[in-house]
Amino acid sequence: MGLLSLLKKLRSNPEQELRILLLGLDNAGKTTLLKSLASEDVSHITPTQGFNIKSVQSEGFKLNVWDIGGQRKIRPYWRNYFENTDVLIYVIDSADRKRFDETGEELSELLAEEKLMGVPVLIFANKQDLMNSARASEIAEGLNLHTIRDRPWNIQACSALNGEGVKDGLNWISKNIQRKKK
Amino acid sequence: MSKFILHLLTGKSELERICANEKIQSSRIKKIENSLRKSSNTYLRSLINPESENHGFEDDIVYNIKQIKNVPNENATFSFLMKDALIKINAYNSLVKDVDFIRCEKFSKENPKQLKLLFELWSSLNNEPDFKFESIKNRKWRELGFQGDDPTTDFRGMGMLALNSLNYLVTKHNDIARNLYSKSKHPKYGYSFAIVGINVIAWVYKLLIDGDLKTHFYNYSEFLKIDKIKMENFYRIFVSVFIEFNEFWFYKEPESIMQFETLSKEFLMMVKLKLVTEPYAHITESVIDRKSFIEKYVMHERT
Numbered sequence: 001m002g003l004l005s006l007l008k009k010l011r012s013n014p015e016q017e018l019r020i021l022l023l024g025l026d027n028a029g030k031t032t033l034l035k036s037l038a039s040e041d042v043s044h045i046t047p048t049q050g051f052n053i054k055s056v057q058s059e060g061f062k063l064n065v066w067d068i069g070g071q072r073k074i075r076p077y078w079r080n081y082f083e084n085t086d087v088l089i090y091v092i093d094s095a096d097r098k099r100f101d102e103t104g105e106e107l108s109e110l111l112a113e114e115k116l117m118g119v120p121v122l123i124f125a126n127k128q129d130l131m132n133s134a135r136a137s138e139i140a141e142g143l144n145l146h147t148i149r150d151r152p153w154n155i156q157a158c159s160a161l162n163g164e165g166v167k168d169g170l171n172w173i174s175k176n177i178q179r180k181k182k
Numbered sequence: 183m184s185k186f187i188l189h190l191l192t193g194k195s196e197l198e199r200i201c202a203n204e205k206i207q208s209s210r211i212k213k214i215e216n217s218l219r220k221s222s223n224t225y226l227r228s229l230i231n232p233e234s235e236n237h238g239f240e241d242d243i244v245y246n247i248k249q250i251k252n253v254p255n256e257n258a259t260f261s262f263l264m265k266d267a268l269i270k271i272n273a274y275n276s277l278v279k280d281v282d283f284i285r286c287e288k289f290s291k292e293n294p295k296q297l298k299l300l301f302e303l304w305s306s307l308n309n310e311p312d313f314k315f316e317s318i319k320n321r322k323w324r325e326l327g328f329q330g331d332d333p334t335t336d337f338r339g340m341g342m343l344a345l346n347s348l349n350y351l352v353t354k355h356n357d358i359a360r361n362l363y364s365k366s367k368h369p370k371y372g373y374s375f376a377i378v379g380i381n382v383i384a385w386v387y388k389l390l391i392d393g394d395l396k397t398h399f400y401n402y403s404e405f406l407k408i409d410k411i412k413m414e415n416f417y418r419i420f421v422s423v424f425i426e427f428n429e430f431w432f433y434k435e436p437e438s439i440m441q442f443e444t445l446s447k448e449f450l451m452m453v454k455l456k457l458v459t460e461p462y463a464h465i466t467e468s469v470i471d472r473k474s475f476i477e478k479y480v481m482h483e484r485t
Binding site: 025026027042043044045046047049050051052053069070071072073074077080 | 324329330339373374377380381441
């Protein structure tokens with residue numbers, strides 16, 4: 001490859017920016033995940049009033065991650081952030097079994113949203129570090145994820161607290177986005 | 183190098199010059215701290231180490247400093263000011279440790295004292311002195327501005343510091359708490375009282391560990407009578423900052439709670455600015471003189 005074509009290739013392939021929406025119930029671990037993605041200290045987290053946003057560099061992508069509060073009162077505002085979303089990350093507290101129904105309902109409402117049509121969804125089965133957490137496969141079954149046919153989806157077990165599984169989730173995102181663009 | 187030249191010219195060490203020339207307490211102590219930190223002498227550097235156990239030995243330490251820096255023995259002002267600085271630097275360092283210790287403690291449902299603190303949040307704001315929920319989980323916590331039915335999951339990284347601070351606010355400053363609580367219920371500009379409170383605690387905590395609150399604590403003397411800053415003085419700052427933020431929030435007339443992120447950043451910039459540009463600043467004074475803050479830093483935007 002000549003120098004010119006190499007330059008051309010580089011120029012035609014500027015760093016891709018992705019808009020990522022981070023949703024889930026309150027106390028699911030969205031902000032901890034956001035900090036974990038940005039390799040920041042996760043020990044001083046507070047409940048999110050409104051939203052947090054961070055830009056994260058990953059595998060040649062610039063991810064602009066919007067972490068919106070999960071409190072019931074704030075959920076009506078979620079829709080204000082749907083537009084132009086490239087990937088939806090949905091976070092579940094795998095140890096909060098009592099709220100699996102509630103989180104499932106919120107997720108299926110999101111998947112029915114017109115503005116999120118076809119948007120790939122990555123579900124993080126978070127808090128795997130807790131003893132009583134449900135396994136990702138168990139959650140996938142409970143939420144009938146296999147019925148999702150209109151978009152790429154994936155469920156990834158993780159612990160935002162110790163970082164386990166987070167990278168695997170990011171890899172899935174970059175693979176699916178690349179495939180989409182080709 | 184310039185230190186060396188100044189030393190030649192004045193015949194005085196940097197510490198001596200600071201004590202002689204810097205009249206504002208907080209600025210003087212910060213400069214002394216800086217000078218010690220940068221000192222080439224290991225002993226002097228060790229004095230500001232948070233792990234050092236200097237407490238109670240200040241007179242001896244001042245004597246040592248005078249020997250090392252060749253300060254004339256009869257310079258009593260130097261001795262007095264250095265001792266004052268050492269006490270306050272240590273007091274600040276140990277406050278950081280105390281606060282962090284409480285923050286690291288997690289709420290336990292088995293601890294009756296902590297349960298009492300939690301239920302007092304409800305009873306103090308609702309005129310139900312002996313009220314207790316049958317179990318911790320209850321929908322009513324949402325009225326107080328917790329996210330869900332279990333308030334204890336909202337303390338997060340602030341741990342027991344969150345509960346203690348909120349409890350201090352509602353029990354020790356009940357009028358202020360009720361006022362803030364009712365403002366938080368405003369139909370248009372309302373917010374979640376408890377979780378905004380917990381966010382305010384996180385801000386104050388950050389100001390403390392980043393050293394921004396030195397301006398405040400180095401100026402104060404009265405609470406140093408036992409050479410230690412009481413936790414109460416930390417909680418008072420939380421209360422003041424909460425009041426200020428509430429005022430600021432209503433002044434800004436935000437469209438919705440989704441502006442919290444942007445406005446809180448703007449607000450914190452102002453608090454930091456105040457602590458940097460006003461070396462006399464006592465944050466808690468604004469509890470009484472509430473208007474000053476908004477007038478000084480926000481009003482000009484509208485004119």
